Amino acid sequence: MRHSVLFANDTIVAPATPPGSGGIAIVRLSGPKAVALLRQIFFPSCHTATLAPRRLYHGHLRDHARQMTMDEVLAVVMPGPHSYTGEDVAEIHCHGGPLVVRSIVDDLLACGCRLAHPGEFTQRAFVNGRIDLSRAEAIADLIQARSSGAMQIALAQLGGRLQLEVESYRSVLAELLSFIELHIDFFDEDIAHPDFSQVRLSGKNLSMRMEQLLAGFDQGRVLREGVSVLIVGRPNVGKSSLLNALLGESRAIVSDIPGTTRDTIEEPVVIGGLPLRLVDTAGIRETFDPVEAEGVRRARERLASADLVVLVIDSSHPLTSDDHLAMSACVDRRVIVALSKADLPRYRHDPALFPGPVVELSVHSGTGLDELRQQVSSTFLTSSDASPESFFLADRRHRAAVLRAHAALTRFLAGLEVNASAEFLSADLRDALSAVGEVTGETTPDEILELIFSRFCIGK
Numbered sequence: 510m511r512h513s514v515l516f517a518n519d520t521i522v523a524p525a526t527p528p529g530s531g532g533i534a535i536v537r538l539s540g541p542k543a544v545a546l547l548r549q550i551f552f553p554s555c556h557t558a559t560l561a562p563r564r565l566y567h568g569h570l571r572d573h574a575r576q577m578t579m580d581e582v583l584a585v586v587m588p589g590p591h592s593y594t595g596e597d598v599a600e601i602h603c604h605g606g607p608l609v610v611r612s613i614v615d616d617l618l619a620c621g622c623r624l625a626h627p628g629e630f631t632q633r634a635f636v637n638g639r640i641d642l643s644r645a646e647a648i649a650d651l652i653q654a655r656s657s658g659a660m661q662i663a664l665a666q667l668g669g670r671l672q673l674e675v676e677s678y679r680s681v682l683a684e685l686l687s688f689i690e691l692h693i694d695f696f697d698e699d700i701a702h703p704d705f706s707q708v709r710l711s712g713k714n715l716s717m718r719m720e721q722l723l724a725g726f727d728q729g730r731v732l733r734e735g736v737s738v739l740i741v742g743r744p745n746v747g748k749s750s751l752l753n754a755l756l757g758e759s760r761a762i763v764s765d766i767p768g769t770t771r772d773t774i775e776e777p778v779v780i781g782g783l784p785l786r787l788v789d790t791a792g793i794r795e796t797f798d799p800v801e802a803e804g805v806r807r808a809r810e811r812l813a814s815a816d817l818v819v820l821v822i823d824s825s826h827p828l829t830s831d832d833h834l835a836m837s838a839c840v841d842r843r844v845i846v847a848l849s850k851a852d853l854p855r856y857r858h859d860p861a862l863f864p865g866p867v868v869e870l871s872v873h874s875g876t877g878l879d880e881l882r883q884q885v886s887s888t889f890l891t892s893s894d895a896s897p898e899s900f901f902l903a904d905r906r907h908r909a910a911v912l913r914a915h916a917a918l919t920r921f922l923a924g925l926e927v928n929a930s931a932e933f934l935s936a937d938l939r940d941a942l943s944a945v946g947e948v949t950g951e952t953t954p955d956e957i958l959e960l961i962f963s964r965f966c967i968g969k
Contacts, residue, residue, distance in 0.1 A: 518540070518541050519540055519622075520538060520541060520542040520543050520623070521538070521539055521624070521630070522538045522614055522617045522625060523624060524610050524967070525600070530606055530607060532605050533604065534605040534606075535603075536600065536613050536614060536617070537598065538598065538599045539592075541596065541597060544560065544597055544599055546617060546620050547586065547599040548560075549620050550571055550613075550616055551569075551570055551582070551584050552571060553568035553584070554566075554569075560584070560586045562586055562591075563585060563586075564585060566584050567582075569581055569582070570603070570613060570616075573619065574619065579609070582603045583602040584600065585599070585602075587599070593634055594631075594633040595633065595634055596633060625968065626963075627963050627965045628962035628963065628964070629962070631969055632958075635958075642953060642958070643671045643904075645962075646666070649964060649969070650903075659903075661732075662729060662900070662901060662903050666903075671900075671948065672949055674722065678715060678914065678945045681714075682914075682918075685711060685712060686942070689708075689931050705925060709922065712922050719915045719918070722902050722911060723908065726908050728890065728901050729904075731890065732782075732784075732901065732903065733903040735784030736783065736784075736889060737811075737814065737816045737817070738787050738788065738815065738817045738885060739808075739811055739812060740787065741793060741818055741819070741820055741839065742792065742793065742822060743835050744794055744831070746821045746850075747872060748789055749774075749789055750872040752787055752789040755778060755878070755882070775789075781886030781887075782890070790804070791808050793808055793831065793835040794831040794834060808838075816843070816889070817843050817888055818839050818844045819846075820847065821847045822846060822858070823849055823850055824853070825855060827856050836863070845865050845867075845881070845888070846866065846868070847877075848869045848870065849870060849872070850871060851876055851877060852874050866884060868884055906957075906961075910945065910947040910948045911944070911948065913940070913944035914940075915941075917938070918937070918938075921934055921937035924937060
């Protein structure tokens, strides 16, 4: 059953475009009085008495109290239920100056609108049955996507790929439950009992489908959230230079003086379709400088949570005790070794000494940078992972719900094997149904719904 979040009979308004100056901005209204409130301040140039649905009208906005012209605009109305929210919606396409937008919103508030809460337009679309919860979340993901892979996942989810998958789970679970409840209701009746061999087969097939969806979560998470890549090494091996080269800008201070970087520097970048958080760290070495020592401690602390470590080694010198100290800090971590300063005469290091694949590079000439980028992206993605045809479970909330559904289904299958009572089997299937319903919003608690939509921007 769809959640009955009460919006009363209020009409909401908010800018639907980002804050700041621009050529145009859009102010959106939704609710039972959206069209009437628009007509209070909008005067079309064609002097029509009615506004036809989904047609742009040129005209002027006038302050309803002072009857002063506020802007020359285009306006459109979209009656419910065939609108984004499922309610009557009106939009004003105005000039994109912040003062213009604020004046229009303030005037509509004075006319009787209420300022929309973050995500309230999309929340109304969900409550009114226009979209399920997974597609509502996909809208926020699409807005916030930092890479083409994240965008493709959001588009597939917005198109209903996850909803269709979960609804197919619900269909199978409901069918299994009907078999079991028939067994409960008519246990003493002289009718044929359900075919438990078929029930068992259907349950196992569904379990495998859930496992396949869950198996893609790591790839989906990587594409949606990105990964943390930590650049480590002893002082003065070129860590900050490598960060700047990968970013394409001078973000970190580069100096021949060891210990220049004393804190972590974190910057976002997209490499090979993969969103990354590149983190430059203080050079790892033994030091009595309390500030530098704190930087080294923070670098070691970040190692524990990094998805990947790029260990920088100076290829023009033999390994030092500080190099070995840095390598020991990378034990049991996923590591790529970057042999820096490849433009200088090279010292022949034994590759067997290093804890991961080796890339020779020079940030001055650019040699090896593309190879390092390819190594980083291929560590997490295959060539097909970011393709438009790929679809992955990418949201941690969705994964948790499917995991609970799979666990309940596993209990059900185990109960079948030991001839558990039908009441227990039924309870397991109901738990599974409730869990998958949380993905689409059918059974999601109201407090979780409020948290989800509060993360949206105002106007969406």
